[in-house]
Amino acid sequence: MRKKYSEFHSFTIPIHKHTYPSIRIFYRPHANADSLPTTPSPLPLLVFIHGLGGSLSQFHPLLKSLANPAPCLGIDLPGCGLSSFEPKSWDAYTVGALVELLALVIENYRDSQAGQGIVLVGHSMGCSLAALLASSSSPYPSRIADHTLGLVGICPRSSPLSEKETAVIRRLLWIPSPLFDLWRRWDRRGGTESPSVSRFVGKEADLETKKLQEKFNEQSRTAVWRRMVKGLMDKKGGDERSMGGLPGRQVWSGLEVPVLLVAGEADNITRPEEVEKIAEFLGKSGADHKTSDGGVSGTTPDAPTQAHTPKIEKPGPNNSKTVTKDRGLVTQCTRQSNQAPKPRASISIPKPRKLLKRTILPAPASHALMYTSSSCHILSGLISDFLAAHVDPRLSLGWQLQYLATDGKWAVKNLIKWQAVVPVSGVIGGIFRAMKTLREADKRHNPKRFAEEWGPTGNGEARIGDVVDISHDSPVYDPHGLESGGVRYHKFPTVSKIPPMPSEVSDFVAVIDRLLAERTSRTSQSSDSENPMMLKGHEQHLVIGVHCHYGFNRTGFFICSYLIERRNYGVQQAIDEFAWERPPGIRHGHFIDELFVRYCVGLRRVPTL
Incomplete structure (x- = not known):
């Protein structure tokens, strides 16, 4: 360069x-x-x-x-x-x-x-x-x-x-x-x-x-x-x-x-x-x-906050607020929508x-x-x-990146890009598999076929018992197809292009902790007479699937954060683990930089002079 x-x-x-x-x-x-x-x-x-x-x-x-x-x-x-x-x-x-x-x-x-x-x-x-x-x-x-x-x-x-x-x-x-x-x-x-x-x-x-x-x-x-x-x-x-x-x-x-x-x-x-x-x-x-x-253990107090979004002078898509309830989980997403505004001639910038x-x-x-x-x-x-x-x-x-994303997330050119991405990663940290989003119309990576291939009833190890969908939009597939195959679906909406906020990471960690705890409870209560999808032999080998759109940046950030906070991984160790199982790993450099800042540095807010 x-x-x-x-x-x-x-x-x-x-x-x-x-x-x-x-x-x-x-x-x-x-x-x-x-x-x-x-x-x-x-x-x-x-x-x-x-x-x-x-x-x-x-x-x-x-x-x-x-x-x-x-x-x-x-x-x-x-x-x-x-x-x-x-x-x-x-x-x-x-x-x-x-x-x-x-x-x-x-x-x-x-x-x-x-x-x-x-x-x-x-x-x-x-x-x-x-x-x-x-x-x-x-x-x-x-x-x-x-x-x-x-x-x-x-x-x-x-x-x-x-x-x-x-x-x-x-x-x-x-x-x-x-x-x-x-x-x-x-x-x-x-x-x-x-x-x-x-x-x-x-x-x-x-x-x-x-x-x-x-x-x-x-x-x-x-x-x-x-x-x-x-x-x-x-x-x-x-x-x-x-x-x-x-x-x-x-x-x-x-x-x-x-x-x-x-x-x-x-x-x-x-x-x-x-x-x-x-x-x-x-x-x-x-x-x-x-x-x-x-x-790098635990959450860094007062981590840096995301920069506020400049005010667009002309009318455009407003910030959205989504509330999703899923088995007792309530997640709020109040950050800017993925439908970013198209370029405009005038923008309001606060004076430094x-x-x-x-x-x-x-x-x-x-x-x-x-x-x-x-x-x-x-x-x-x-x-x-x-x-x-x-x-x-x-x-x-x-x-x-949000501002420039004027095309629909699922335009034809993005569909071709999506089709070229490996559907599911290897096992990350013994807990996760990173995924790309499912598509109802896709012949292979659709909910029903996914549940048959990766769900808990299969014979292989480290199969997927839960899917956490972190995309902001409504899914482009019917989650019922997962549920009918024994894969539990959970919605945790976040915004693309921007590293997740500390509060979002804390919520994600809590969600994963809850899912693992529920699995342990189900395993201890299961018996041979129960539904085959609940058998101990299957529950012991289940992992959690996480996906945004392609399963690299936001997915990688959340998974790495969990490994650092709950599994005592070093920052680079977590990034390398994710990249090894989901090559080429986190693609956006500012996501990687934010992981280092978030977990290697503790910041306090500085008052104005």
């Missing part, structure tokens, strides 16, 4: 007059930009800014996820990644020059005529550059601050370099480059186990992350590092409004947009305490959230309010948390939730 959407351009910044002849730009427009509302403004542009010695490649896991709901722009700073090391003037790598270059690139790609806003996503030093671009009290005023709708800081630094840090850097800069290169080679002894790798990712990181960090270290040019680090400590005055150096209290306190700060507990480069300092600058002290010890959310991921989360397999999904989910809830509700991929 990065290669396909990358291009190289020359930029000349007007104030410093430096020309950068070959800057690598990654720009991926939204795949459905023409079909989504553009009034009062297009979808915000996400801008990714890497840190000292880094490159755009470090954002790859995030780009794979966040490029789906939003247009994305990234840059390899001069001499970093694939950008050429030109010019070589030290003045071209000061903080001021880099901020000016970023502002120029953003204005070249932002749809200024349509009033497109931006969200800045920075890592390490990139957070400082983002703050300088977005703050109303920045020493580098530009149009970018007026159009910034939000800021995400990953492993941020709160203040300028200290006198001690400055003294160390000055001594390093006195070392000639050839000697400095020798020291770097010595520091890399041991490859993935070298100090140069563990300094960033920690000794407990997985091998793939260590390999990535080793690659990033090798790509970092000494000459570029020396120039940039000198630019970080250069100042032309004694206050924070002076030109040069990293931002501190004055700049951070000038942010008037929603801010999300994420740090790693085991980060040795920018300590997690930096997040609390920035929070203090913004007017909040104390942690909004710190993750637990990484355990100034607020702060911050999260510290537990060890081994480190400075490399955005490309570490154990934390990148969590980070992606946190950012996605933040963008949809506090920046622009249209940045919810679920909302977009």
Whole structure:
């Protein structure tokens, strides 16, 4: 993806007059930009800014996820990644020059005529550059601050370099480059186990992350590092409004947009305490959230809520409320109907309010948390939730998928897609089989044939005694066909495209607990004289079938949630188990991200500043 959407351009910044002849730009427009509302403004542009010695490649896991709901722009700073090391003037790598270059690139790609806003996503030093671009009290005023709708800081630094840090850097800069290169080679002894790798990712990181960090270290040019680090400590005055150096209290306190700060507990480069300092600058002290010890049992309290749906100006299908009663089970579904509105010209978007959310991921989360397999999904989910809830509700991929689903769920093209899907999965966690929905008119996957093939009267093991239909619509089959074959039918309506809400998961878990308890009761009370479908031998091997339309996303989310909450599965373990028995597994990346956020992170609601 990065290669396909990358291009190289020359930029000349007007104030410093430096020309950068070959800057690598990654720009991926939204795949459905023409079909989504553009009034009062297009979808915000996400801008990714890497840190000292880094490159755009470090954002790859995030780009794979966040490029789906939003247009994305990234840059390899001069001499970093694939950008050429030109010019070589030290003045071209000061903080001021880099901020000016970023502002120029953003204005070249932002749809200024349509009033497109931006969200800045920075890592390490990139957070400082983002703050300088977005703050109303920045020493580098530009149009970018007026159009910034939000800021995400990953492993941020709160203040300028200290006198001690400055003294160390000055001594390093006195070392000639050839000697400095020798020291770097010595520091890399041991490859993935070298100090140069563990300094960033920690000794407990997985091998793939260590390999990535080793690659990033090798790509970092000494000459570029020396120039940039000198630019970080250069100042032309004694206050924070002076030109040069990293931002501190004055700049951070000038942010008037929603801010999300994420740090790693085991980060040795920018300590997690930096997040609390920035929070203090913004007017909040104390942690909004710190993750637990990484355990995944039970339901996470105050899990992130779904973003509210933007208000459509013209009349369209309203939210529906469905109440289904089934053997004592009452389920309410008050979320938006599957019959999503067709694209319209105007949409009401609430203005983002100034607020702060911050999260510290537990060890081994480190400075490399955005490309570490154990934390990148969590980070992606946190950012996605933040963008949809506090920046622009249209940045919810679920909302977009609903909005674009203008065809009937069972149009002919979807029928062909449905026919190609394997009807029933293998046994998942010893409890479930995932299914696609039944069709009354289908020759094979209809209720009567299904009950004969998969119902409790068969001779095979792990047959299906209950079917839980989680689709929102009325079923496109007659459930009586299941019931007459001994398969009990239960309706639990939910909405497609959007990860189930925590309350829905809790209700689903309760339903499955009840069904298992009822089965145990039936087994203990059964006798040889009873209906053959109730015999112990059959009940002992019965599992529960769960289906939405195709049996991948919502079905996978609910099943994985149950395995995590009731069977002590780890998040990745549950996802892998589902994918193994129902390949290719959960298809929507934002569903996977939400599972990691829901069960690896405990969030508290953050008050508005």
